[in-house]
Amino acid sequence: MIYITTYPLTQRINPMRKLLLTTAAVAAAIAGAVAGEPSFGTFTDTRDGQTYKTVKIGKQTWMAQNLNYLPPKGKSWCYNNDTSYCNKYGRLYDWHTAKKACMNGWHLPTSQEWDNLGKAVGGEISWITTSVPRTYWLGAGKKLKAKSGWKRNIVDSVSGNGTDDFGFSALPGGRRITNYGFNLVGERSYWWTPDLPPPVYAGNWAYTRELYNDSDELGEQGDIFSYGFSVRCVADTP
Numbered sequence: 001m002i003y004i005t006t007y008p009l010t011q012r013i014n015p016m017r018k019l020l021l022t023t024a025a026v027a028a029a030i031a032g033a034v035a036g037e038p039s040f041g042t043f044t045d046t047r048d049g050q051t052y053k054t055v056k057i058g059k060q061t062w063m064a065q066n067l068n069y070l071p072p073k074g075k076s077w078c079y080n081n082d083t084s085y086c087n088k089y090g091r092l093y094d095w096h097t098a099k100k101a102c103m104n105g106w107h108l109p110t111s112q113e114w115d116n117l118g119k120a121v122g123g124e125i126s127w128i129t130t131s132v133p134r135t136y137w138l139g140a141g142k143k144l145k146a147k148s149g150w151k152r153n154i155v156d157s158v159s160g161n162g163t164d165d166f167g168f169s170a171l172p173g174g175r176r177i178t179n180y181g182f183n184l185v186g187e188r189s190y191w192w193t194p195d196l197p198p199p200v201y202a203g204n205w206a207y208t209r210e211l212y213n214d215s216d217e218l219g220e221q222g223d224i225f226s227y228g229f230s231v232r233c234v235a236d237t238p
Helices: 015-035 083-089 111-120 140-144
Strands: 040-044 051-057 060-063 124-128 134-138 175-177 181-183 188-192 205-212 219-224
Touching (some): 060 111, 111 124, 111 140, 111 205, 134 140, 140 205
Antiparallel strands (some): 040 051, 051 060, 175 181, 205 219
């Protein structure tokens, strides 16, 4: 079993990566200026009648909100088992349920599609090879996070909010950890991908994408199938 723990940015990034982060911030600012104001659409899930905002970023059309569909089968939760959290942040799903949770015409985004998103918003790619290969898009997190709703970074008291230049409007919905309950609402966003690790690292875990209140990067981690994370659907390619 392999589990990768998320550490604060100050523990994860060496001086060279801090320099890259500065470069990424400049690139992201340029990308945001070129992008202009996001243009939203809407989509109604015929399974339960809920309507979601959508937004096109680069060549991909994303839901601009987390999925809040209660499937008839599988495992999913509202944070703290409180429906008000579902209404704000969407539901949390285990990996097996997440793979089938999106409506017709939409799907659970792959790692490649998340990489396309990171590039489209002006992020700068960085790879980490400790434990397992992982990809980070430096500067992309700032552009993807909502303008409010994120807790302040307690390390240096800097706001955890983003600029939401592209309308992705990510909110920190937290997670559910098997046998330990719910945590990190207001501080972290976690989304499942359908992707499994290379065979040499195989286990009961899959890749996830994450945003943090103490970092401006879009991160990649590996997490256990039974954990509860958010789902952000992306439209099928025509």
